[in-house]
Amino acid sequence: MQQIVYVDGSFVPAADAKVSVFDRGFLFADGIYEVSAVLDGKLIDNDSHLARLQRSVGEIALALPVTLQRIVDIQKELIARNDLTDGLVYLQVTRGAAIPRDFAFPKHPKPTLVMFASAKDIVNAASAKTGIGVVTVPDIRWARRDIKSVALLAQVLAKQAAAEAGCAEAWMIEDGKVTEGGSSSAFILTQDDVLVTRQNSSAILPGCTRKAVMKLAEERQLRVEERAFSVDEALAGKEAFITSASLFVQAVVTIDGRTVANGKPGPMTTRLREIYVEFARATAV
Structure with a gap:
């Protein structure tokens, strides 16, 4: 066609x-x-x-x-x-x-x-079952990342670094903290079951899927904290995942080749993905 x-x-x-x-x-x-x-x-x-x-x-x-x-x-x-x-x-x-x-x-x-x-078959993507790896790169973007500009060269370079490392995404790092993915928002689940994602500001794009997932989590009495986190904190946590319109909720199982928890999508990430898909189908127009 x-x-x-x-x-x-x-x-x-x-x-x-x-x-x-x-x-x-x-x-x-x-x-x-x-x-x-x-x-x-x-x-x-x-x-x-x-x-x-x-x-x-x-x-x-x-x-x-x-x-x-x-x-x-x-x-x-x-x-x-x-x-x-x-x-x-x-x-x-x-x-x-x-x-x-x-x-x-x-x-x-x-x-x-x-x-x-x-x-694109987002719901049945194979990576939803296996999780993905991410690599970290310096965040070299301009200062107004809250604007969804077509100026994406920094993200192109980040994504290329990920591809060359055999990974599906890059996490960008500034001042020792994760800002966001090359085309996604970044989340972790701490050992005390708190979902953490960076707060909205000019440093990140206000993700639409991020916003929906946070609301769905809070409606289910899950603790959500908006703040910056480091790679070490992510590796010390229970789970890590990313959100985007093209992936929904996607587990991160390695960071720079280091395993997150047991190296498999965690139960919280899996459940949030299911909840988001349910929300998507129920509200689609």
């Missing part, structure tokens, strides 16, 4: 999709992106992702070219046109093309909006 994508008002075959070489997203990484999961042909926790999108574009004074409701309509149309059952819908908005190339905003920008869907 031919993949259909959305580019500035039109649904076109992927092979025919084009944006200008002068687009500021290409030249300056002047843009924002979001990714929403799809289960059974429906969007998961999409309102949270769109709220974050709206916040991110606001932080860089970039106006969305269409309404949020129109974005939802396009997302659903992409799901239908691509006959997508499980997977992801990606969207990216940039400040558009401008000539001549100049760092300052163009006076009359015409934002570019690109969206596409891709298949």
